[in-house]
Structures are given as C-alpha cells and as structure tokens.
Amino acid sequence: MSVTAAQGFVAAGTVAGLKSTGAKDLALVQNLGPASAATAVFTSNRCKANPILWSQQVIADGRVSAIVLNSGGANCYTGSQGFQVTHATAEAVADRLGVSAGDVLVCSTGLIGEQLPLDRLLAGVESAAGALDPTGGHDSAEAIMTTDSRPKEAVVTSDDGWTIGGMAKGAGMLAPGLATMLVVLTTDADLPADILDAALRAATRVSFDRLDSDGCMSTNDQVTLLASGASGVSPAIDDFTVALTGLCRDLALQLQADAEGSSHDIAIEVVNAASERDAEVAGRSVARSNLFKAAVFGNDPNWGRVLAAVGTTDAVFDPYAIDVSINGVQVCRAGEPHESRDLVDLTPRAVHVLIDLHAGDTTATILTNDLTHDYVHENSAYAS
Known part of the structure; x- marks a missing residue:
C-alpha cells in the first residue's frame, strides 16, 4: 500500500488528461492526522520549477496537510502563468479537503517549457479528492510515473507499532540533488518537524544523493516526509533514521533498476x-x-x-x-x-x-x- 501503509493517510491516483496515453497522471495524498508535521528536501539545481518554488514556501513552517503531484508536465520555465497554475492547484486541493492552501505541497514532473492545462488539473484534483482511500497508495504511485516502466513502492514496519511507507518515480536524469525524482514518504510515528528533517537529510545523503545514473540534475526533484502521529508512538531518532534510511535505499535501488534503457x-x-x-x-x-x-x-x-x-x-x-x-x-x-x-x-x-x-x-x-x-x-x- 506504499504511502497509505502508515495510519492516518489516504491517497488516490486518477486520470486528469495530462498524458496523451490516457494513463493515470495525478496523485493526491492527504494526512488525516492527528499530527501534520512534515519536512522536505529539494533539488539543488538553481533552475527550479514553479512547484518547487511553491513547496519551499509551504514547508517552511513544518506543517503539511496534503500533497498533490502530477506527471505529464514539469511546469518549469512557464513564467508567471505557470506559478499561478501551481497556486490554483493548491487552492483547489485546499477547498476540496477543507485545509489551508498554505499547507498543500505541489509537485510536477514531465517536459520543461510547456504550460499545464489548468482546467484538466482542477478536474483531476476533484476526481482524486473524491477517490481518496486508505488503499489508494498503489494508484497514486502509478500516477506519478513518466518514463518509468513500473511504480516504486516500499514499506517498513517497526516492532513497536509505527510504520513508514513510500513511493517514488524516476528513470533518468538521476544525479545528486535528488535525481529526477519525486518521492513521498509517510509515517504514523509521532515526531516533530525538526526531528523528521534531521532524519530525512541523513537518509537522503546516503541513498538518493548517492544515485548517479547519468550525471544530469533535474529542476523538479523533491523528497517529502509527512508524519500523522496516528500510531501514538514517538520512536528514538536513531531508530527512526535507520528505518527511514533503509526504506530510502530500497526506493533508490528501485529507481536505479528502472533507469532508462539500462542493462546493468x-x-x-x-x-x-x-x-x-x-x-x-x-x-x-x-x-x-x-x-x-x-x-x-x-x-x-x-x-x-x-x-x-x-x-x-x-x-x-x-x-x-x-x-x-x-x-x-x-x-x-x-x-x-x-x-x-x-x-x-x-x-x-x-x-x-x-x-x-x-x-x-x-x-x-x-x-x-x-x-x-x-x-x-x-x-x-x-x-x-
């Protein structure tokens, strides 16, 4: 169930019509709480897509209620219109879920320099919001794929009752600064944003940042960690970091194995x-x-x-x-x-x-x- 394996999360993947293939292309993950702590790491590329610029503002207070992701277009180098599309997407999620737009992360992946059709995005948000479900993790993992041949998912469950789940996309432009990847990690552990941030940076340093498929760095990379606190368990930071690192390495290896056209x-x-x-x-x-x-x-x-x-x-x-x-x-x-x-x-x-x-x-x-x-x-x- 990937991102919905942890308690307190629902997800959906739907067809918004952004891909010519008619495949799923919009994913939505909601944190139902009771906590809404979050952190994220972003591409170190100076040329950043509009969703990255938006999400960096959203994550500043360490609180996130939902994350919406689309494939079929990067929304990068699309000017003020592109940023308005990102903002409008977050507003649509917020209105539909009854949360603040300032607590909604937005991620996009696909071709740079093409405008995303706002009407299709908004219809996709409406469809995904109506389909949110505790079993929707796999559909959301499918919806974020671009040139990926298969979804990437992983789950780790601790002996003392907390879980981490994750999904990832990426098959090329894999280089440090997170590779051309979108990753959503969820946990029902009860941990504050600063602890989540330390754990995520320690985990990505030896997993996603060590993946270097072709030396090319994307403009849209983002790895996000959301915590619902629904398990009621507050693990030691070392225990949580070890588990998170193992899960991130699992996803990184899945990304490596699906690198575009590779045979080794x-x-x-x-x-x-x-x-x-x-x-x-x-x-x-x-x-x-x-x-x-x-x-x-x-x-x-x-x-x-x-x-x-x-x-x-x-x-x-x-x-x-x-x-x-x-x-x-x-x-x-x-x-x-x-x-x-x-x-x-x-x-x-x-x-x-x-x-x-x-x-x-x-x-x-x-x-x-x-x-x-x-x-x-x-x-x-x-x-x-």
Missing part, C-alpha cells in the same frame, strides 16, 4: 578513502565516465577507465597504490595488472566495482548504470 546496475564502492567526501567524489567520477559505462554495456571489464576517472579528482590517494576489483576479480593491484580481466563475468545485470584507495578508513558507494543504445534513443525522443 552498477555499484561503485570506494573503500579506505581519507574522508567520506573523497570516497564519494572518486566513486562519482567513475559513475559519470561515459567510457566506463559504455565498456560495461559491452561486457568489457576495462579497469583502466576506472583508474583514469578516479585520477581526475582531488581525492587523496597514491595513484600507484590503488586496487580495483570488478565482480570479485581483482584486476588491478597497486596500480598494476593482477588477475586476468578474462575472469570477469559481466553478463549478470548486477555489477560491483570495488576501488581501494589505501588512504584512510572511510567508505562510500555510488549507484549508477551502463550507457546503452536504448538510453540514447529514449532521451533523443523524449519531447516527441
């Missing part, structure tokens, strides 16, 4: 780095190497491309002390050839690259995918 899911694990930042920078450099990603697509364990990518960073390491293993075969030891690359099997979808910098004791893992013909084709025709 690649985990780049950097170990023994001088700092977490160094480990992340080194791993991300490999994840953004088109040469490396093309080699994996061709089942070629070209470890030289790994070293070449790491060498472009300012991470602390001795270039001639690095070890590299691919799918369990140590193809490079201390900057020299070791086991034969012919021993590496890249036919499975899962690929694990282990890079040992021998410079410290810190680790980070970056998730990416290979560069395929299908990825190029899909993104060459996205607007058509």
